[in-house]
Amino acid sequence: MPQSDSKTVAVPGIRDMLARLISLPSISSASASWDHSNEPVVRTLAEWLEALGFAVEILEVPGMPGKFNLIGTLGRGPGGLVLSGHTDTVPFDDKRWQSDPFTLTERDNRWYGLGTCDMKGFFPLAIEAARAFVGEDLKEPLIILATADEESSMDGARALAEAGKPRGRYAVIGEPTSLKPVRMHKGIMMERLKFEGQSGHSSNPALGRNAMEGMHEALSELLMLRSAWQEKYRNPNFEVQFPTLNLGCIHGGDSPNRICAQCELHFDLRPLPGMDMDTLRQTILSKIQPIAKRRELALEFEPLFDGVPPFETPADAALVEACEKLTGHTAHAVAFATEAPWLQKLGMETLVMGPGSIDQAHQPDEFIELSQLEPTVEILRGLIRRFCL
């Protein structure tokens, strides 16, 4: 391991670190024309972490060439505290930015740039917090985790959960929450339902099998399920206290005088903590399968993406209590989804808390308030002291 004091000089200050990270495009997107490798960001983080004495492991995400997760560990042994962030950003609308999205720009006591708040800004602050503990005898390790593709598929976090790494005891995901702890969010499911029947002349219904009529019945079943779920599940921690189901788009048929042969629906479901995604899919299937059978329609029902499970950490968890004490805020619920369910799957007590506001995420002229920087470093140091020393 390198001598820490001769190497710490190689690690720049917070502003220079962030300027460097912002200058390295790492957009992730389902659209290939936007999608970038996150390797330059990961290699840069690895360089700084190694200079501070972290043992760094870089893991390629299986089946995703050019996409990497990074696990940096200071100290050794089981347990420990994970400070986690995603390395990717969303795409941007160049014309609506006042300054270059890839150049860190200071104005009005803010740093502007793509990823300043969501969430490259977290890494320099976590590294700055860690710097104070280099050379200390940590009882449990401090782990800095950097993931790939959170904004597009969450495949980075998914791959980590499958690989069983890292194995910390506690995890804080530094998504922008204005430094207020978040211990729950809803899940996200997007599903596709398609009926296929048989076209025919509209003058005689016996000449075909109408997929749109099947869909009409299926829509009724979905709305009844929605009512039933909204009766059964309610959580006052959320602004929208019940699970939602949105009928998003529908396509079917081609002409008024033809029996509709195909009808396809896409809908979105936001389950509350405590609702299991596979059970929900099974319940839906049990309602629409009989329709398909009775009407002799071919049925396709599948997720449009793998989904994000709902997330909840109990109010009395040690990490929740520690973060509430350090910030002075009671842990709450948010409307956006994170990688928390996968870190939880790894056995870690998990919480979401980081600098910057979600209001600036995914927006032109994204920024982080300079007033958030020092408190973030202080809070993270408090957590490291509590869980690693």
Ligand SMILES: [Zn+2]
């Ligand atoms: Zn984010």
